[in-house]
Every structure is written in C-alpha cells, then in structure tokens.
Amino acid sequence: MRIAAYHRYGAPEVVGVEQRELPEPGPGEFRVRVHAASVGAADAAGRAGSPWFARLAFGLRRPRNAVLGSDFAGVVDAVGTGVTRFAVGDRVFGATGVDGGAHAEAVVVSQDGAVVLLPDGVSVAAAVAICDGAMTALPFLRDGGLVRRGSRVLVNGASGAVGSAAVRLAVHLGAEVTAVCGPAHVELVAGLGASRVIDYTREDPMRAGAPGAPFDVVFDAVGTSSFRRARAVLRRHGRYLTTVPTWPIMFQHLTSRLGRRRAVIMFTGLRSDEAKRPDLDLLAALAATGGFAPVVDRVLPLDAIARAHAVVDTGHKTGTVVITPVPELQEA
Ligand SMILES: NC(=O)c1ccc[n+]([C@@H]2O[C@H](COP(=O)([O-])OP(=O)(O)OC[C@H]3O[C@@H](n4cnc5c(N)ncnc54)[C@H](OP(=O)(O)O)[C@@H]3O)[C@@H](O)[C@H]2O)c1
Missing domain, CATH: 3.40.50.720 (NAD(P)-binding Rossmann-like Domain)
Structure with a gap:
C-alpha cells in the first residue's frame, strides 16, 4: 500500500509517498481502507516538531511514527479474531490520536478505539472534517x-x-x-x-x-x-x-x-475513546439529518501530501484539508 511518510522534522517537503506492506489486523482489530483523512494543525505540528511540546507526543529528536494522520473515514476490508462491533464492508470513521497512521491507503484500528459506523448520506470528507473540527x-x-x-x-x-x-x-x-x-x-x-x-x-x-x-x-x-x-x-x-x-x-x-x-x-x-465514541455518533447523526455540515477546504490526492501540509501551514485554511487515495474523490 502507499503511505505518506516522514523521517525527520521539517518543512512540508519532508513528507513523501512510500510503499509499505499492507498491515494485518490482530485480535480485536480491524483494517480500514482509507477513503479520506484530514491533514490538520496537529499533523503540521507533528511534521515540523514545533511548537516544542509537540515533540513530547511525536518524539523528542526524531518522529516516533513515520505516518501521520489521526482522522480517517473508509470501508472495513479485514477483521481480526474477536471483532464483534464491525464487519467487512462497513463504512466507518474515527480517530487514532497520536498513534497516527491514517495518511495511508489502509489503517488498522482497535474495535475499542474512537471509531463508529458512518451513516449513509455523510461523505467521507465530511466525516474526517467532523473529527478535525x-x-x-x-x-x-x-x-x-x-x-x-x-x-x-x-x-x-x-x-x-x-x-x-x-x-x-x-x-x-x-x-x-x-x-x-x-x-x-x-x-x-x-x-x-x-x-x-x-x-x-x-x-x-x-x-x-x-x-x-x-x-x-x-x-x-x-x-x-x-x-x-x-x-x-x-x-x-x-x-x-x-x-x-x-x-x-x-x-x-x-x-x-x-x-x-x-x-x-x-x-x-486526550479524552478517552469511550468519551469520544458517543460524540462521533452524535455529530454523524446531526450531519446525516442536516443539523450540521462541516466545512471542507479542499480534497487532495495522497500524492499531494506536501501541498496539503503547506496549505495547513498558511494558517488561513477554511475548515478541513482532506487527502484521499481514492481517485474519484480527488480534486485537481
Ligand atoms: N486544545 C485542543 O484540544 C485542540 C484541539 C484541536 C485543535 N487545537 C488547536 O486549535 C488551533 C486551531 O486549529 P484549526 O485546525 O481550527 O486551525 P485552522 O483551521 O488552521 O485555523 C485557521 C483559521 O485561523 C484564522 N486566523 C488566523 N489568524 C487569525 C487572527 N489573528 N484572528 C482571528 N482568526 C485568525 C484564519 O482566519 P482567516 O483566514 O479568515 O484570517 C483561518 O481561517 C490549532 O492551534 C490547533 O493546534 C487544539
């Protein structure tokens, strides 16, 4: 699979697309084909290693995890043993937190994590914007x-x-x-x-x-x-x-x-996954019924990850910058 990876702190160009083995879900985990992920303020701070306290979460001297991205939306394509909350084919969205990993074609998450079903009628871009904002x-x-x-x-x-x-x-x-x-x-x-x-x-x-x-x-x-x-x-x-x-x-x-x-x-x-899940459900239900529409700045391909970071760095984006590996969702 393709991933957006970085190995040192710096400008948007330190992030580039690489290949990695498709990860397999372990017990209690499932794999999501990522259709959309947000690139937000935390990702930009994690990439730059700045402000200084970002390094407490992302690694003191160099990045601890090569793949950024907390907020994801997509479709479950594999489940590990003991998974009862989700099945292959489910549309889901959620957040991995400081573990990152969502700036990739697939991410493995725990069924006990901050992840819920994505209702019909809410786009994957809107879903990650809900997580981001x-x-x-x-x-x-x-x-x-x-x-x-x-x-x-x-x-x-x-x-x-x-x-x-x-x-x-x-x-x-x-x-x-x-x-x-x-x-x-x-x-x-x-x-x-x-x-x-x-x-x-x-x-x-x-x-x-x-x-x-x-x-x-x-x-x-x-x-x-x-x-x-x-x-x-x-x-x-x-x-x-x-x-x-x-x-x-x-x-x-x-x-x-x-x-x-x-x-x-x-x-x-830093809230617990148990505290986040009802809010994800509530906001998705609100979005599905027209009570809330998140603002999406733009949707860029995974290959444009450095550009996505550069837009965030301007400090003047409108709503959420979204990346997607899925060609039909991509903008120029
Ligand atoms: N504490 C937490 O739990 C938590 C959670 C999430 C995020 N955050 C932090 O919250 C901050 C905002 O995140 P975000 O993703 O919403 O940021 P963002 O999308 O990058 O915010 C950009 C907006 O800031 C506005 N802005 C820039 N300068 C301004 C000024 N002088 N006065 C008023 N508005 C100004 C810009 O408006 P114009 O373009 O119209 O000028 C722009 O639209 C980040 O620092 C992030 O790290 C904290």
Whole structure:
C-alpha cells in the first residue's frame, strides 16, 4: 500500500509517498481502507516538531511514527479474531490520536478505539472534517462553555476547522453567535449562521463595546487573543475558552475558578475513546439529518501530501484539508 511518510522534522517537503506492506489486523482489530483523512494543525505540528511540546507526543529528536494522520473515514476490508462491533464492508470513521497512521491507503484500528459506523448520506470528507473540527468544538462549547439556548457566544478564528464547527454547533445549540475572521472569509462565515461577523483587520473584537458584547462565552479557536483582553467583552460569570496552550492560560485555568470570570483550556484529543465514541455518533447523526455540515477546504490526492501540509501551514485554511487515495474523490 502507499503511505505518506516522514523521517525527520521539517518543512512540508519532508513528507513523501512510500510503499509499505499492507498491515494485518490482530485480535480485536480491524483494517480500514482509507477513503479520506484530514491533514490538520496537529499533523503540521507533528511534521515540523514545533511548537516544542509537540515533540513530547511525536518524539523528542526524531518522529516516533513515520505516518501521520489521526482522522480517517473508509470501508472495513479485514477483521481480526474477536471483532464483534464491525464487519467487512462497513463504512466507518474515527480517530487514532497520536498513534497516527491514517495518511495511508489502509489503517488498522482497535474495535475499542474512537471509531463508529458512518451513516449513509455523510461523505467521507465530511466525516474526517467532523473529527478535525467538531470533535473539538463540541466539548469546548458544551462542557467548557456550558453553551445553551440564548447564550451569547463570540468565536474567534471562525473560518478554521475548529472555529467554523464552533459557529455551526453554537447556532445549533440556540446561541447568538458573533464570529471573527479575516476579510477573505467574511461571506463564508456569515453563511455558517453567525448573527454578525467581525473582520479582525478592521475592528478589535475584544474592545469594550464591540459588536455583540457582552458575551457569556468567548471561544478563541486559534489562540490569537488572551483571557486578559477577553475580560473586556465577557459578562460577569462569563467563560473564556481557548484551544491553544500557553503558560498564562494554564495558570489562569486554575486560578480563575475563584474569580468572577473563568478561563478554560481543554485537550480534546486526550479524552478517552469511550468519551469520544458517543460524540462521533452524535455529530454523524446531526450531519446525516442536516443539523450540521462541516466545512471542507479542499480534497487532495495522497500524492499531494506536501501541498496539503503547506496549505495547513498558511494558517488561513477554511475548515478541513482532506487527502484521499481514492481517485474519484480527488480534486485537481
Ligand atoms: N486544545 C485542543 O484540544 C485542540 C484541539 C484541536 C485543535 N487545537 C488547536 O486549535 C488551533 C486551531 O486549529 P484549526 O485546525 O481550527 O486551525 P485552522 O483551521 O488552521 O485555523 C485557521 C483559521 O485561523 C484564522 N486566523 C488566523 N489568524 C487569525 C487572527 N489573528 N484572528 C482571528 N482568526 C485568525 C484564519 O482566519 P482567516 O483566514 O479568515 O484570517 C483561518 O481561517 C490549532 O492551534 C490547533 O493546534 C487544539
């Protein structure tokens, strides 16, 4: 089978296509023919070995695993002994986490992993976009922000994978959403259901009296703000959420419990597979019934893996970059 592999940290070109034996599933495992995989922020960090803490997960001096890619969608083509949850021919999707391996024509996963059946009507590209964006946005909004009908929510980085999913899910939860993005994506973000869109190059969304303020929740999906700045637009007892770890936010996460406004950092990829599975099912069901549509930036062939990484590195992708080894799904 073909795999996208890398053996040292560096620029997108360190990843190239190689051949490897088709892996066989062991007891309790099954093999998925990968029809789509996402190339996301974690893959780019794992490839670059930067920021430094990425090396704690991917290998201190050189990459521990040659094949990146957590989020996959495809069809089961072999099952090991003792597998009861899945059968050959099932459409499935899920995430392997830091083990990676999804940037390949096939990946072997445990039936106890973060993997579920993919309902008809949800494309494989949409499925991996759910893993890439919504599987982070949902726990942040629901568990970290306690977002509910009538909540006033600001989403910063609203055109990215996590941010675009956050806008759509917050709207679905009944919140009134103000979304922040750059000038090129104002129209796209307005189409996600936000009540108002702030172009961060023209207006500071964190200044007192900014449109939509005060907010119950400020969700910074790309880490360009801070709890200190967000206080100006947060209501009393409001919550500031961010996906990007910094020393101040780690400290504020602990100390703000005693204050009038909370700062929250979460690590959604580190949740247990048992916690992830119901959310995968919930989001897939929502997508199948039209309640949620993830944003896909583009679908590229596996051979264009370096280009996919380069798009992620721009910091301005819209939603999820998808790679596929399946010719019918590929774009130019
Ligand atoms: N803590 C966790 O559990 C967790 C989980 C998943 C991801 N993450 C992290 O979350 C971050 C976001 O991931 P992602 O995949 O959503 O990123 P992404 O798709 O690469 O986000 C790109 C978006 O960021 C926006 N952006 C860039 N500069 C901005 C600015 N100054 N102000 C507002 N928006 C700006 C861009 O908007 P424009 O192009 O419109 O300018 C672009 O659309 C990454 O750092 C990732 O590592 C953390």
